[in-house]
Amino acid sequence: MRDTSRLTYSYKDFIDSPEGLADRIAESLGCPVTIEDANHRIISYSKHETNVDDARTATIMRRKVPEQVINGLWKHGIMSKLFESDQPLIVEKIEEIGLGNRLAISVHKNKELLGFIWAQTNDLSVTSEHLEEIKEAAQWVSHHLLRQQAKKKKTDENRKEFFWQLLTGSLENQSEIKRLAKKYQMNLQGQLCVAVFEFKEEMSQAVERHAYYLTETLHQTRIVNRIFDDQQLILLVRTDDQEDANEMNQAFIREFTQKMKERLHFEDLKGAFGLIYDSPTLIGDSYKQALKVLELKEQYPDGLHHVDNYQDLGVYQFINELAALQKKENYKNDALRHIKAYDDRNKSMLLETLKVFLEKNSNVHQAAAHMHIHTNTLNYRLKRIKEIGNIDFKDVNQKTMLYLDLLIYESEQEDL
Incomplete structure (x- = not known):
C-alpha cells in the first residue's frame, strides 16, 4: 500500500x-x-x-x-x-x-x-x-x-499600462519607451505593427483563454504583448524582416481565425493589422489603422472581405473622408443619378452592371461571367449606360470617380 x-x-x-x-x-x-x-x-x-x-x-x-x-x-x-x-x-x-x-x-x-x-x-x-x-x-x-x-501579476499589470500608453500615443519620449521596454522585457526592436481581432461572440473567460493560448502557440509571428478590450484582442507583433512581415502577418491573421473557427466554432471573427513601422512611437498609428480596416470591412463586406491589411485597402482608405466631403458640398454624380432613374422606371440592372464592370477592371468577359449573362447582353447594357449617363469608358478619371461614387452610394444608401 x-x-x-x-x-x-x-x-x-x-x-x-x-x-x-x-x-x-x-x-x-x-x-x-x-x-x-x-x-x-x-x-x-x-x-x-x-x-x-x-x-x-x-x-x-x-x-x-x-x-x-x-x-x-x-x-x-x-x-x-x-x-x-x-x-x-x-x-x-x-x-x-x-x-x-x-x-x-x-x-x-x-x-x-x-x-x-x-x-x-x-x-x-x-x-x-x-x-x-x-x-x-x-x-x-x-x-x-x-x-x-x-509573482508575475504585478508586472503584467504594469506591462498592460505601458502597452496602452503605446497604443494611445501618450508616450512619445524614445528614451523613456526604451527604459520601460527593458524593464518589462518587451523587445521593441525591428519591425512593429498592431493586429486586432474583433469577436462577435461574448468574450467569456474561456474564449479569452483560448485566444491567448493560440497567440502563444502559433509560431510564425512574435507577439510582444497582448490585451483584451471589450470584444477585441489587440496584439503587438514584431518581426526582424520587413520584406516578409506583411506576408507573415496575413498568414497569422488567417490561421488564427481558422483555428478559432475549428476549435470554438467562431464563424464571424475578423482580423486586421496596421502599417509596419520601425519605431515604437508609431505603434499608436498602426493601432488606429487596424481599427479602421475592421470598420471598413464591416461597412463594405463585399469589397473588403479578403482584406486584412491597411496597406491593401487602396481607395477604401479615404472613402469615408470623401463621402463626408461630398455630403458637405451637397455633391451628386449626374451620370449615376440618370442611370438610377432609368433603373427605377424600367426595373433594369444598369447600375449594378456598371459597378461589376468597373470592379472587373472593364473586362467584359469577367464581368459577364460574374453576372451569369452573355457577353452580348453585357455589351448591350454598357451601350445603354454610355448613352444614359454620357459616360466615356476610355476616360480613366471618369471611371475612377464613377467607381468611388458607387461605393459611397452603396454605403450611404442615400438617394442619388
Whole structure:
C-alpha cells in the first residue's frame, strides 16, 4: 500500500524547484516527465531520458512544444479533452507527430488552466496507482504555477499600462519607451505593427483563454504583448524582416481565425493589422489603422472581405473622408443619378452592371461571367449606360470617380 504522507512530504520538498518536481514525478511513475505551462512552454523536464521519442526531444530542444505536435494533438481530440477535464488521460502513440504513448493531465486551479504534465509511458502498463499519482502530482504542480503567477501579476499589470500608453500615443519620449521596454522585457526592436481581432461572440473567460493560448502557440509571428478590450484582442507583433512581415502577418491573421473557427466554432471573427513601422512611437498609428480596416470591412463586406491589411485597402482608405466631403458640398454624380432613374422606371440592372464592370477592371468577359449573362447582353447594357449617363469608358478619371461614387452610394444608401 502507498505511503501517501511520504509522497506528499516529498512533493512539498520540491515545490519551489520545478526541476526537482519533474524528477520527483518521474521517479514515482518510472518514466520521463515534462511539465508545461498553459501555452506549452516547458517549466521543467525530468532527467530520465531512456528511449525518448521525437516529440519529447524536439520539445526539450526548443523549450516549447512544436506547433506540428500541438496541431496533431488537437486533430486527435487530445487537447480538447485536457482543456475540459482535470482527470488523467491515457494517450495512444501518434506516429505522424513523433509522439509515443503518454499519460497526461491538465493542471487546474478551480476552472483556470495552468499547465500540463506529460509522462512518456512507452511500454509501461498504466495502473490505477499511476493515475492517482499523477493526479496528486498535478495538485503540487498547481501550487508551484500559482506561486509563479502571483509573482508575475504585478508586472503584467504594469506591462498592460505601458502597452496602452503605446497604443494611445501618450508616450512619445524614445528614451523613456526604451527604459520601460527593458524593464518589462518587451523587445521593441525591428519591425512593429498592431493586429486586432474583433469577436462577435461574448468574450467569456474561456474564449479569452483560448485566444491567448493560440497567440502563444502559433509560431510564425512574435507577439510582444497582448490585451483584451471589450470584444477585441489587440496584439503587438514584431518581426526582424520587413520584406516578409506583411506576408507573415496575413498568414497569422488567417490561421488564427481558422483555428478559432475549428476549435470554438467562431464563424464571424475578423482580423486586421496596421502599417509596419520601425519605431515604437508609431505603434499608436498602426493601432488606429487596424481599427479602421475592421470598420471598413464591416461597412463594405463585399469589397473588403479578403482584406486584412491597411496597406491593401487602396481607395477604401479615404472613402469615408470623401463621402463626408461630398455630403458637405451637397455633391451628386449626374451620370449615376440618370442611370438610377432609368433603373427605377424600367426595373433594369444598369447600375449594378456598371459597378461589376468597373470592379472587373472593364473586362467584359469577367464581368459577364460574374453576372451569369452573355457577353452580348453585357455589351448591350454598357451601350445603354454610355448613352444614359454620357459616360466615356476610355476616360480613366471618369471611371475612377464613377467607381468611388458607387461605393459611397452603396454605403450611404442615400438617394442619388
